[in-house]
Amino acid sequence: MTSKPLGNGRLRRVSRHLRPRSIRGRLTALVTLLAVLLLLPAGAAEGAVGRQAIGDALWLEVREQADLTAAADRLHELGDPVVPHVAGVDLVQVVAPNHRVIDASKDALGLPPLSSAWPRPGDPEEDVQTCTATHLGCVRLSALRVQATANSPVVYAGRLAAGLTSTGIFARLFGIQDVALVLLAAWATWKITGRTLKPVRAIRDDLAAINGNDLSSRVPEPPGRDEIARLAKTVNATLSRIEEAKLNRDAVLARQRQFVADASHELRTPLAGLRAELEIGQLHPDDTDLNTLLNSALVDVDRLEAIITDLLLLARVGTAGAADKTQLNLCDLVRDEVSRRLDRLPNRLRTDPDVPVTAVSVQIARALKNLLDNAQRHTRSLVEVSVRRNGSFAELAVDDDGAGIPEPDRERVFERFTRLDTARSRDHGGTGLGLAIAREIAHAHQGTLEAVESPSGGARFLLRLPLAGG
Numbered sequence: 001m002t003s004k005p006l007g008n009g010r011l012r013r014v015s016r017h018l019r020p021r022s023i024r025g026r027l028t029a030l031v032t033l034l035a036v037l038l039l040l041p042a043g044a045a046e047g048a049v050g051r052q053a054i055g056d057a058l059w060l061e062v063r064e065q066a067d068l069t070a071a072a073d074r075l076h077e078l079g080d081p082v083v084p085h086v087a088g089v090d091l092v093q094v095v096a097p098n099h100r101v102i103d104a105s106k107d108a109l110g111l112p113p114l115s116s117a118w119p120r121p122g123d124p125e126e127d128v129q130t131c132t133a134t135h136l137g138c139v140r141l142s143a144l145r146v147q148a149t150a151n152s153p154v155v156y157a158g159r160l161a162a163g164l165t166s167t168g169i170f171a172r173l174f175g176i177q178d179v180a181l182v183l184l185a186a187w188a189t190w191k192i193t194g195r196t197l198k199p200v201r202a203i204r205d206d207l208a209a210i211n212g213n214d215l216s217s218r219v220p221e222p223p224g225r226d227e228i229a230r231l232a233k234t235v236n237a238t239l240s241r242i243e244e245a246k247l248n249r250d251a252v253l254a255r256q257r258q259f260v261a262d263a264s265h266e267l268r269t270p271l272a273g274l275r276a277e278l279e280i281g282q283l284h285p286d287d288t289d290l291n292t293l294l295n296s297a298l299v300d301v302d303r304l305e306a307i308i309t310d311l312l313l314l315a316r317v318g319t320a321g322a323a324d325k326t327q328l329n330l331c332d333l334v335r336d337e338v339s340r341r342l343d344r345l346p347n348r349l350r351t352d353p354d355v356p357v358t359a360v361s362v363q364i365a366r367a368l369k370n371l372l373d374n375a376q377r378h379t380r381s382l383v384e385v386s387v388r389r390n391g392s393f394a395e396l397a398v399d400d401d402g403a404g405i406p407e408p409d410r411e412r413v414f415e416r417f418t419r420l421d422t423a424r425s426r427d428h429g430g431t432g433l434g435l436a437i438a439r440e441i442a443h444a445h446q447g448t449l450e451a452v453e454s455p456s457g458g459a460r461f462l463l464r465l466p467l468a469g470g
Contacts, residue, residue, distance in 0.1 A: 023197065028189045035185040039178045058140055058159065059127055065089040066125070066144040066157035073103075073146045073155065081106045084157075091139060091158040097151050111136075114156045117143045121150065129161060136160065199228050203235060210239070267307060274300040310433040325445075327468045330355040330364070330394050331387050337368050338385060343376050351387040355394045356468040359445050364465075367441040367449075370434035371398040371461050378402035379458065389467065393447075396463040399454040410451040414439045438463070 065086040072078050073094060082092045082105045092105035095113050108114070119126045124145040131138040141158025199222040206219040218239060221232040277296050281288040331351040338347050357364075375383045379400035386397045405413060412418055417432035435449075438461070442449040447465040454460035 023193070027193045028186055031189040032182060032186040035182045039181050042178075044174070058161075059142070061086050062089055062140055062142040062157045062159060063125070063127070063144075065092060066142040066155050069094065069155045069157055070144050070146045073153070078103055081109055086157075089157055089159045091136075091141065091156070091160075093156040094146070094153050095156060096153050102153060114139060114141055114158055115143060118154060119143050119145050121145065121148050121152075124148065196228070199232065203228075203232055207235070267304065270300040270303045270307075274304075307433070310437060324360050325358050326361065327356055327358050328361055330357050330396065330465070333361060333364060334368060334385060334387050334396065337365050338372070341372065343372070343383070345376060345379055345382060347372065347383045347385055349385045352389055355387055355389055357394050357445075357465045358468045359465065363441045363444070367438040367463065368396065368398075370438045371463070374398075374434055374461070375400040375402075375459075384456075390464075392467050393464045394467055396465070397460055398463075399456060399460045400458040401454070401456040402458040404453060404457060405451055405459045413451055414449070435461075 065084055068085050069078070069082060069092055072082075078094065080103060082094070082103050084090055084092050084105050090105060090107040091111075091114060093101050093108050093111070093114055094103040096102050099113050099116075101108075101111075101113060104111070115128050115130050115132075117126050117128045117130075126143045127140075128143060129138060129140050138161040139158045140161045141156050144155045144157070145152045146155060147153075199220065203219040206217065210217050218236045219232050221236065222229050274297055277293060277300075281290075281293045331354065334351065335349060338349050341347065372383065372385070375398050379402045381401055384397075384399040386395075386399075388395055414435050416436045439449040442463055442465070445465050447463065449461065449463045452460050452462060
């Protein structure tokens with residue numbers, strides 16, 4: 001019976017089961033894996049370099065002893081037995097061309113020639129590692145001709161190759177070192193990540209204790225400016241905004257209910273008038289002037305259309321993205337819009353040469369139109385429009401010389417469907433949304449719109465927008 005291989009789904013489940021669940025465990029596992037991948041090749045390389053370095057040192061020692069022995073032979077100063085001068089190089093022989101040992105050190109007395117290697121006159125020195133002597137083991141030796149002549153004897157200087165140069169010893173030493181370093185890296189990572197993530201656990205515990213009824217609690221903010229400290233500050237800032245939103249929720253709901261009531265009333269009034277006019281025309285067709293009825297109905301339809309259009313515009317004002325905005329000269333836009341108007345009273349324009357802003361041109365033009373419409377309804381003789389720079393802002397001011405706006409009402413005029421007096425009645429046009437739309441457009445462009453007193457005694461509406469590149 002053959003076993004079926006694990007499917008991909010089971011492999012993924014097994015992989016997820018084996019993977020550490022905590023960030024601390026994952027970081028420790030990752031650092032441990034990296035340490036293994038880095039230290040094992042490094043340890044192998046260190047072992048190879050160490051073995052090579054010790055081997056080179058041993059070869060230098062046996063060559064040095066061979067040189068010393070050959071020099072003593074040339075000077076006829078060899079002892080009997082030969083006395084080695086390099087520590088550890090105990091096997092020294094002087095061998096004649098017929099492979100007879102002429103002289104030897106104490107440890108090499110009675111031994112046959114240590115090697116059959118015989119350097120040529122053109123290459124007088126040769127390094128050899130031989131294991132032919134079973135009672136000695138492997139020997140590293142240097143074979144050196146004493147003279148350049150053909151019948152020159154050869155000096156063999158050698159030492160045993162066993163000991164610290166063994167591959168197994170080096171492998172064990174560096175293996176122990178690598179294992180110790182990997183364990184140290186894993187332990188240090190576990191401890192450091194545990195200490196680093198301790199504030200995160202405190203934040204988690206405090207967040208878990210917060211409920212929807214009490215949002216006054218805050219998470220502890222650790223000192224410093226690292227990621228965890230910034231996280232704690234962000235969490236507390238978010239909790240503050242949520243708490244503020246909760247406190248203001250009733251007021252927001254009340255404003256929303258009032259807006260729905262006002263909007264429904266403003267729509268119901270022209271609809272009721274339109275219906276009444278049509279019903280009267282239907283009941284008394286002979287007494288009804290058709291042109292008068294149609295003209296009156298069209299007036300109410302126009303008002304309905306204006307209110308609906310303004311409500312839809314209010315809903316869309318804040319939805320424009322950065323891609324919809326372009327850099328434009330506010331002076332040119334204002335000049336073009338003013339030149340298109342056919343108002344009952346003149347509009348006087350004063351502008352700086354260049355006032356660049358980044359904006360949705362259609363929305364800024366609509367805000368200017370609403371401000372001019374409002375000024376024309378309330379001015380006595382003249383409307384003044386000015387555009388200038390003021391620090392990092394562009395300022396657009398629309399002044400009228402009418403009765404002005406009392407200071408307590410200067411914020412209320414921006415509320416939807418607000419009329420301060422009969423001068424703002426339907427007979428004067430407008431939907432009651434013009435100034436609210438203008439302010440929403442200003443806020444959507446990170447600007448402001450406020451009502452102040454004009455130098456002429458009337459009302460001034462001052463629109464401020466950030467300068468482009470400011």
